Amino acid sequence: MKKDTRMGLPTLIWLGFSFIAGITFTASFASIVGSDKEAGVRIHILWIFAIEGLVAFICAWAFARLVKVHPTANGGSSQYVRTALGEFWGLFMGLINYAAIPLIAMGLLVTMIRNNFAAGSVIENGLFGENGLWGSWGKLYLDLISLAIYSFAAAILFFGIRKYKVVATVIGYLTWAITIFIMIVGIIVFSGNGIVGLQHYSNPENIDLSFFKFNNAFVSCFFAFCGLETFITVGNNIKNRGKNMPIAMTVIMIATTAFYIIFTLILMGAVPAGFQDNPNIQVFLKSPGLKAFGGWMVIICTILMRFNSNLQITLFGGSCLEPLAAQGFLPEKISVKNKENIPVAGVITSICIVLITFVLFMLIPDIIEGATGNSSPFDYQTIAAATSIVLISIYLIVLSTVIIQGYRKQIHVRWYEYTGWIIVLGFLILQFFMYFFDRFSDLISGIAKNNISSVLGGVVPIIYFIGIIAAVFGIYFLYYKPKKAKLLNTPEGIKKYEEIKTIFRILTPEEVEAIEIEDAKLDEYWDNLKKAQALEKLKNKSQK
Numbered sequence: 001m002k003k004d005t006r007m008g009l010p011t012l013i014w015l016g017f018s019f020i021a022g023i024t025f026t027a028s029f030a031s032i033v034g035s036d037k038e039a040g041v042r043i044h045i046l047w048i049f050a051i052e053g054l055v056a057f058i059c060a061w062a063f064a065r066l067v068k069v070h071p072t073a074n075g076g077s078s079q080y081v082r083t084a085l086g087e088f089w090g091l092f093m094g095l096i097n098y099a100a101i102p103l104i105a106m107g108l109l110v111t112m113i114r115n116n117f118a119a120g121s122v123i124e125n126g127l128f129g130e131n132g133l134w135g136s137w138g139k140l141y142l143d144l145i146s147l148a149i150y151s152f153a154a155a156i157l158f159f160g161i162r163k164y165k166v167v168a169t170v171i172g173y174l175t176w177a178i179t180i181f182i183m184i185v186g187i188i189v190f191s192g193n194g195i196v197g198l199q200h201y202s203n204p205e206n207i208d209l210s211f212f213k214f215n216n217a218f219v220s221c222f223f224a225f226c227g228l229e230t231f232i233t234v235g236n237n238i239k240n241r242g243k244n245m246p247i248a249m250t251v252i253m254i255a256t257t258a259f260y261i262i263f264t265l266i267l268m269g270a271v272p273a274g275f276q277d278n279p280n281i282q283v284f285l286k287s288p289g290l291k292a293f294g295g296w297m298v299i300i301c302t303i304l305m306r307f308n309s310n311l312q313i314t315l316f317g318g319s320c321l322e323p324l325a326a327q328g329f330l331p332e333k334i335s336v337k338n339k340e341n342i343p344v345a346g347v348i349t350s351i352c353i354v355l356i357t358f359v360l361f362m363l364i365p366d367i368i369e370g371a372t373g374n375s376s377p378f379d380y381q382t383i384a385a386a387t388s389i390v391l392i393s394i395y396l397i398v399l400s401t402v403i404i405q406g407y408r409k410q411i412h413v414r415w416y417e418y419t420g421w422i423i424v425l426g427f428l429i430l431q432f433f434m435y436f437f438d439r440f441s442d443l444i445s446g447i448a449k450n451n452i453s454s455v456l457g458g459v460v461p462i463i464y465f466i467g468i469i470a471a472v473f474g475i476y477f478l479y480y481k482p483k484k485a486k487l488l489n490t491p492e493g494i495k496k497y498e499e500i501k502t503i504f505r506i507l508t509p510e511e512v513e514a515i516e517i518e519d520a521k522l523d524e525y526w527d528n529l530k531k532a533q534a535l536e537k538l539k540n541k542s543q544k
Contacts, residue, residue, distance in 0.1 A: 025224035036274030053257025102357035112306035118277030190269030197272030223384035317350025377457025
């Protein structure tokens, strides 16, 4: 091996930032920040983002502390929870973690095509809605186009991981180039508008900062920070993970939060009269020439970003099932990889579950909207909120796990870590219950008004969450327990089970120190090798 394949701190920070941050977080601004017709949290979204970043950082810190004291890093939150609370809760965490993936895919699909062709976009009246070119059936057509693009993205994985990496890298560079272009245009438009936009969003008459509005804004925007629970699993592949992971988490969270706040400020200055379905397009609306060119640039950027994200989320969906299969919770064939290192059965399973979720959250509501004219309850904001609740569930269990391990003296926890984790735990519990209170309110209101769309908006997220819990009990008691009992009936089975259990433990301080010493030796080896190679090149050059 002549090349160090571990990620250094700069690479780790860039990977994490580019994986989490993006410009499509603005898709919910019309409903939470405020449109030209409705009030919203307006200027207060800036400090809400700051709170989001702080909460996400404190949760990420819990992950970073746990990844340091476990034998492997790629088991993720399921590994940490099983170590602390046992097999049932390990499975529960694994499936909750997995359940976020189809919902994330729904958020990607909604913003890929539908939001780009709402009223006020590059097409004046949009393609859906009361005055849209395709009328009440417009969302259905656009969402089916998104599904077709998703299917194409997923199919790329079966052509091999190398092609996936090439496509993902090219799209990554293109989207960030377009993002910088949008920010530059936004700053220019902001300069021309002066402080008019900031005055509008600061006007008390346009602000609704009620308790329920704040909760909706927080839960919807928390989706913008999703990815931490995935990114943290690269811990085994970085240099000196015990030292670099906490530094990377700190820098990534500060950079991501700063990006969201700065981009939001630019939008407020460039769009001074309230937001529509895609605020990023509104930056270009002042000039007819810019509207056409810039609007299509935003659409291309959004489609490329969502295409890339769909690639990543599909691959991760298959990889996420792999450790559950390795532990015996799922059939072993799901963890089998092809020669390109892709868990084909796991990826196919994920694609099928995404299709089922598409039917629940998009296809059925779109058909009802087409037939009745009642707007679908599932836009980006509501889907992002549903995804955030699943992510919040993950963070609640992980925070509880790290606090329990600290109480048991399995890991050393400082007083300020306890304080931060307990405060965030209480805050997220409140957000969790408020979300489901709102869903039951929607359900009751929909029944009272005989509005099937409102009923769906309340009942579908509840069914989805109940379905996750039912799947945990079904898999554990009807599949895993009988399989485990059969496994433990043979010496080979007992040996295999004991091997599985070896990764579900906390490293001793001596083992952690040994890992740090080994990392230091590896760093020294690669540094010396680089110096030797540099001297060799210099020597060869001088001889020529």
